[in-house]
Amino acid sequence: MFVENDFVCADFKIIPTFTVSCKAPSNIALVKYWGKFEPQLPANPSLSFTLNNCHTATQIQFKQKENTSDFSFDFLFEGKPKESFKPKLVSFFKRIEKYCPYLKNYHLVIDSKNTFPHSSGIASSASAMAAMSRAIMELEKQLNPTITEDFLFEKASFLARLGSGSACRSLKGEVVVWGKNKSVKNSSDLYGVPFGEMHSVFNNYQDTILLVDKGEKQVSSTVGHQLMENHPFAKERFAQAHENIEKLKTVLQNGDLDEFIAIVESEALTLHAMMMTSSPYFILMKPNTLEIINAIWAFRAETKTPLCFTLDAGANVHLLYPTNVKETVIQFVKTKLVAYCQNGQYICDELGTGSALL
Ligand code: PMV
Numbered sequence: 001m002f003v004e005n006d007f008v009c010a011d012f013k014i015i016p017t018f019t020v021s022c023k024a025p026s027n028i029a030l031v032k033y034w035g036k037f038e039p040q041l042p043a044n045p046s047l048s049f050t051l052n053n054c055h056t057a058t059q060i061q062f063k064q065k066e067n068t069s070d071f072s073f074d075f076l077f078e079g080k081p082k083e084s085f086k087p088k089l090v091s092f093f094k095r096i097e098k099y100c101p102y103l104k105n106y107h108l109v110i111d112s113k114n115t116f117p118h119s120s121g122i123a124s125s126a127s128a129m130a131a132m133s134r135a136i137m138e139l140e141k142q143l144n145p146t147i148t149e150d151f152l153f154e155k156a157s158f159l160a161r162l163g164s165g166s167a168c169r170s171l172k173g174e175v176v177v178w179g180k181n182k183s184v185k186n187s188s189d190l191y192g193v194p195f196g197e198m199h200s201v202f203n204n205y206q207d208t209i210l211l212v213d214k215g216e217k218q219v220s221s222t223v224g225h226q227l228m229e230n231h232p233f234a235k236e237r238f239a240q241a242h243e244n245i246e247k248l249k250t251v252l253q254n255g256d257l258d259e260f261i262a263i264v265e266s267e268a269l270t271l272h273a274m275m276m277t278s279s280p281y282f283i284l285m286k287p288n289t290l291e292i293i294n295a296i297w298a299f300r301a302e303t304k305t306p307l308c309f310t311l312d313a314g315a316n317v318h319l320l321y322p323t324n325v326k327e328t329v330i331q332f333v334k335t336k337l338v339a340y341c342q343n344g345q346y347i348c349d350e351l352g353t354g355s356a357l358l
Pocket of ligand 1: 028031032033034046123125164165166167221222271312313
C-alpha cells in the first residue's frame with residue numbers, strides 16, 4: 001500500500017522526447033461517491049464497474065524545452081485545438097506538480113478523442129483524466145525505469161483522482177473500489193484498487209446506456225459534492241455506503257443477483273434522493289427516466305430477467321445485466337425502452353479491463 005509521499009517523484013533523468021498513446025474507459029459506480037473534501041478525497045467509499053467501449057484515447061508528445069519555469073502545452077480534441085479545456089488542464093498540472101516535477105521540462109502536445117458521442121450526457125472527465133494520467137506515468141517510467149507496474153497504475157490512479165475524483169476508478173478493471181473501508185483490503189482514499197476475483201455470473205456483465213437527456217449537466221459534480229457538506233442526511237448516507245460496499249463484496253463473490261439488484265437500485269435512488277433533499281435541491285431525473293424505471297420493474301416481475309438499473313448524476317439510465325440474457329434485454333430495449341431515449345439513442349457497453357497502451 002502506498003502513502004502520499006511515495007508518489008513524489010524525486011529520482012528522474014530527463015530524456016529529449018517521448019510520444020505515447022493510450023486509452024482509458026469510463027466507469028459506472030454501483031456504490032456512489034457523493035461528497036468530498038480537499039484535496040479531492042472521498043467522503044465515502046465507492047465501487048464501480050469499469051466500462052469497455054466508452055473510452056478516451058489520448059496521445060501525448062513530450063518535447064524537452066529550455067525554460068522550465070512554467071507548464072506549456074497544446075490541447076487538441078478530435079484533432080482540433082480546444083482552448084476552452086485549457087484552464088482545467090492548467091489546474092490539473094498545478095495539482096500534480098509536486099508529484100510530477102519533470103512535467104515543466106517538457107512542452108506537451110495532447111491529442112484526445114472519445115469513442116462515445118459528444119454531449120451524450122456521459123461524463124468524459126473520468127476517461128479523459130485517466131488516459132492523461134496513464135500517459136504521464138508512461139513518461140515517468142521512461143525517466144525512472146525502476147518503478148514497478150503496480151506503482152505505475154496506483155500513481156496513475158492517484159493523479160487521475162486529483163483531476164476528477166471518479167477518474168481514479170478508470171485505470172484498472174473490472175471492478176474498482178476507491179475509498180478506505182474495512183471490507184476491501186488495501187483500499188485507500190488516495191487511489192482506486194481492483195476488487196479482485198468475482199463470481200462467473202459477472203463475466204462480461206453488460207451495461208446498456210439509455211440516453212434520455214443528452215444536454216449539459218444541470219448540476220456539475222463539483223456543486224453536487226458541495227451539497228453534501230451541510231446535508232441533513234450526510235452522516236447516515238456515508239455510513240450506508242460503507243455497509244453497501246460490505247454487502248456488495250459478498251454478492252460479487254457469491255453471484256446472488258437478487259441481492260445485487262436490491263443494492264444497486266437502492267444506491268442509484270439514494271444518490272438522487274440526496275440531491276432532492278439538499279439545499280438547494282434538484283431533480284435530475286426526467287419523466288422518461290421514471291418511465292424506464294417502471295418499465296424495468298414490470299419487465300423483471302413478468303419475465304424474472306435479472307435486469308436492473310443504475311443512474312449517475314443525470315437523467316440517463318444504465319441497464320445492468322448478465323451476458324446470458326443479452327438477447328432478451330436488447331429485444332426489450334428495442335421494443336419498449338428505445339421510445340424513451342432522446343433520438344432513440346443508446347450505447348451497448350460491458351465490463352472492461354481498464355486503461356491500456358495503444
Ligand atoms: O468524479 P466526479 O467528481 O465527477 O463525481 C462523480 C459522481 C457520481 O458519478 C455521481 C458518482 C460516482 O461515484 O461516479
